[in-house]
Amino acid sequence: MKPHYPIHYRAAELPSYNANTLRAMLSLRITEKEIKSLGAGQLLVKMEAAPCNPSDIAFMQGGYNVVKALPAVPGFEGCGIVADVGEGVDSEWIGKRVSLFIQGNEDGSWAEYVVSTSEQLIPAAQELSAEQASMFFVNPFTAWGLMEMVAAHGASCFVINAAGSRLSEYLLALAKKNGVAVIGIVRKEQTAAALANKGFAGLLVSTDNDFAAKLSDLIAKYNPTIFLDAVAGEQTGMIAGLMPFNSKIVVYGGLSGKEISGINSLQLIFKKLTITGFDLNAWFANTDDKRKMLAAEHLSALIAEKKVQNPVSITVALDALVQGLRHYLGSMSEGKMLIRF
Numbered sequence: 001m002k003p004h005y006p007i008h009y010r011a012a013e014l015p016s017y018n019a020n021t022l023r024a025m026l027s028l029r030i031t032e033k034e035i036k037s038l039g040a041g042q043l044l045v046k047m048e049a050a051p052c053n054p055s056d057i058a059f060m061q062g063g064y065n066v067v068k069a070l071p072a073v074p075g076f077e078g079c080g081i082v083a084d085v086g087e088g089v090d091s092e093w094i095g096k097r098v099s100l101f102i103q104g105n106e107d108g109s110w111a112e113y114v115v116s117t118s119e120q121l122i123p124a125a126q127e128l129s130a131e132q133a134s135m136f137f138v139n140p141f142t143a144w145g146l147m148e149m150v151a152a153h154g155a156s157c158f159v160i161n162a163a164g165s166r167l168s169e170y171l172l173a174l175a176k177k178n179g180v181a182v183i184g185i186v187r188k189e190q191t192a193a194a195l196a197n198k199g200f201a202g203l204l205v206s207t208d209n210d211f212a213a214k215l216s217d218l219i220a221k222y223n224p225t226i227f228l229d230a231v232a233g234e235q236t237g238m239i240a241g242l243m244p245f246n247s248k249i250v251v252y253g254g255l256s257g258k259e260i261s262g263i264n265s266l267q268l269i270f271k272k273l274t275i276t277g278f279d280l281n282a283w284f285a286n287t288d289d290k291r292k293m294l295a296a297e298h299l300s301a302l303i304a305e306k307k308v309q310n311p312v313s314i315t316v317a318l319d320a321l322v323q324g325l326r327h328y329l330g331s332m333s334e335g336k337m338l339i340r341f
């Protein structure tokens with residue numbers, strides 16, 4: 001049934017950026033908004049669920065490459081049902097469940113309704129629950145893009161830190177499919193224990209006294225020529241120093257909040273070490289629809305076949321957003337925080 005305009009709905013709103021995560025979180029307010037009508041080319045999505053990712057936290061801190069005009073509705077991904085379409089959009093979309101990826105200046109996914117365009121969404125595969133469909137863009141496609149880099153470099157093994165993350169779970173599943181070994185690094189013993197039987201070739205805790213010696217042994221054994229780095233800071237330099245000849249470091253996150261340090265210049269010159277970044281937005285911009293759809297098919301299959309679990313550690317209503325965020329930040333490896341609308 002076509003909705004009646006104006007539509008009044010609720011959304012989370014960030015009044016100002018704040019480098020202090022707690023203050024940024026506490027400043028979030030729930031506000032009433034209005035959609036007067038749909039413009040040409042637009043789709044109205046009634047939201048079902050939206051997660052919080054590290055990029056949402058970085059966004060609230062003002063430390064992400066997407067900076068919206070304030071006050072802003074956060075949330076880079078989510079899923080919902082198409083409730084209406086504007087002029088020029090196929091009415092076949094109406095009633096379909098879609099996954100959304102919103103990276104522009106427009107309102108984000110932490111809202112009961114989102115006005116979107118077809119470039120920002122893909123139909124959710126039938127086998128995906130609303131929960132899975134809401135987390136189908138950011139981590140799965142990043143893992144896919146990173147695996148493309150692993151393959152292009154011809155690596156038979158790679159090292160990954162923050163190995164308790166959802167992204168790492170996708171990467172591990174894709175690596176297994178491609179016969180690539182994975183050396184995982186986490187920062188807590190409890191995370192290592194939870195990952196013990198997941199299929200890593202080696203799993204290390206970065207706070208162990210003999211971490212460097214153990215990593216050296218694993219590197220000698222498996223010859224990983226890619227290091228996928230989500231942490232940065234001094235860990236990048238420390239691990240770079242142990243990597244073999246012709247290795248590549250791909251930095252795709254900055255969870256430590258610190259600048260990369262400790263990379264020896266001789267390594268770059270004589271050991272042919274290279275360092276680069278990965279940005280999902282750039283991957284999307286440079287990838288044609290056919291390749292994206294192929295990736296989506298493979299990634300949905302990983303979920304349907306339960307090769308990834310993609311756990312949610314807490315589900316909250318919009319009103320309890322801050323409580324959910326606190327929980328997520330205290331135990332990120334346990335799973336995502338999901339807002340259900």
Ligand SMILES: NC(=O)c1ccc[n+]([C@@H]2O[C@H](COP(=O)([O-])OP(=O)(O)OC[C@H]3O[C@@H](n4cnc5c(N)ncnc54)[C@H](OP(=O)(O)O)[C@@H]3O)[C@@H](O)[C@H]2O)c1
Pocket residue numbers: 053054055138139142162163164165166167168186187188191230231251252253254255256257278279280281330331332333334335336
């Ligand atoms: N470049 C891109 O386009 C792109 C796209 C998607 C994701 N990413 C990045 O990928 C990373 C993982 O994202 P996700 O959504 O999969 O994460 P997630 O599931 O929310 O989990 C975050 C993980 O990071 C660990 N962690 C947090 N702070 C850390 C620190 N200072 N040192 C070491 N480990 C730390 C957590 O471990 P604890 O349980 O010990 O806290 C947890 O395992 C993030 O850095 C994110 O920004 C980048």
